[in-house]
Amino acid sequence: MSRLRVALAKGRLYQPSIARFRAAGVEPANDAGRRLLIPSSDPAIEFLAVKPGDVPVYVESGAADLGITGTDVLRETGADVLEPLELGFGFCRLVVASPGSAPYPQLEGGITARVATKYPRLAQAHFGAAGRPVDIIQVNGSVEVAPLLHLSHWIVDLVDTGNTLRANGLVERETILECGAVLVANRASQKLKLEEYLRLMEKLERAGQPPE
Ligand code: PRP
Numbered sequence: 001m002s003r004l005r006v007a008l009a010k011g012r013l014y015q016p017s018i019a020r021f022r023a024a025g026v027e028p029a030n031d032a033g034r035r036l037l038i039p040s041s042d043p044a045i046e047f048l049a050v051k052p053g054d055v056p057v058y059v060e061s062g063a064a065d066l067g068i069t070g071t072d073v074l075r076e077t078g079a080d081v082l083e084p085l086e087l088g089f090g091f092c093r094l095v096v097a098s099p100g101s102a103p104y105p106q107l108e109g110g111i112t113a114r115v116a117t118k119y120p121r122l123a124q125a126h127f128g129a130a131g132r133p134v135d136i137i138q139v140n141g142s143v144e145v146a147p148l149l150h151l152s153h154w155i156v157d158l159v160d161t162g163n164t165l166r167a168n169g170l171v172e173r174e175t176i177l178e179c180g181a182v183l184v185a186n187r188a189s190q191k192l193k194l195e196e197y198l199r200l201m202e203k204l205e206r207a208g209q210p211p212e
Contacts, residue, residue, distance in 0.1 A: 007067035009052035023207035065189040082185040090181035100171040116146035117156035144168040
């Protein structure tokens with residue numbers, strides 16, 4: 001029997017991911033403490049908890065066989081992985097937002113907009129495709145503060161409830177991407193561990209269906 005190693009993103013997708021595995025009958029060990037490789041009730045499955053942005057890296061390289069990540073992170077990294085299952089949670093959208101008090105998209109004096117984001121590739125691609133030059137400023141969190149402090153004019157960031165935008169005087173201007181959690185798989189290990197892979201896929205799929 002081969003073991004499947006599953007990379008889970010720490011953060012907002014972590015608990016729903018664990019809940020889906022639990023519903024599929026795979027319980028992570030609760031005595032794992034600070035261990036980052038977590039055994040489960042199924043000897044064929046172990047978990048790995050990593051930063052959200054690292055899930056595609058682990059899965060693409062084969063260090064993990066499977067992973068759960070958001071389509072935002074997946075498209076940003078451009079990782080070459082299989083995407084066998086949309087999981088139906090973690091819905092949000094990647095948007096352009098700017099201060100409600102300032103006109104958009106015009107900027108005084110025709111200057112080039114500075115855009116703060118954790119998603120430099122997706123942001124650049126969005127504005128580039130529209131032929132709108134921008135200067136991207138990469139930050140790693142708390143993006144909404146950037147316009148308040150004049151670090152940037154606009155931001156590109158995730159919106160779920162919209163509370164963070166509103167609390168910081170920002171208004172959603174354009175949607176770049178609708179996002180959600182997906183199961184991703186390493187191309188080679190999907191073939192090499194096909195039996196275990198199909199068994200887990202079926203359980204996860206069934207666990208995600210509404211009760212009859
Ligand atoms: C995410 C995202 C927004 C916020 C959106 O940040 O980057 O800041 O959540 O959620 P809302 O629309 O429900 O307010 P996260 O909490 O992951 O922290 P971060 O800013 O450090 O990335």
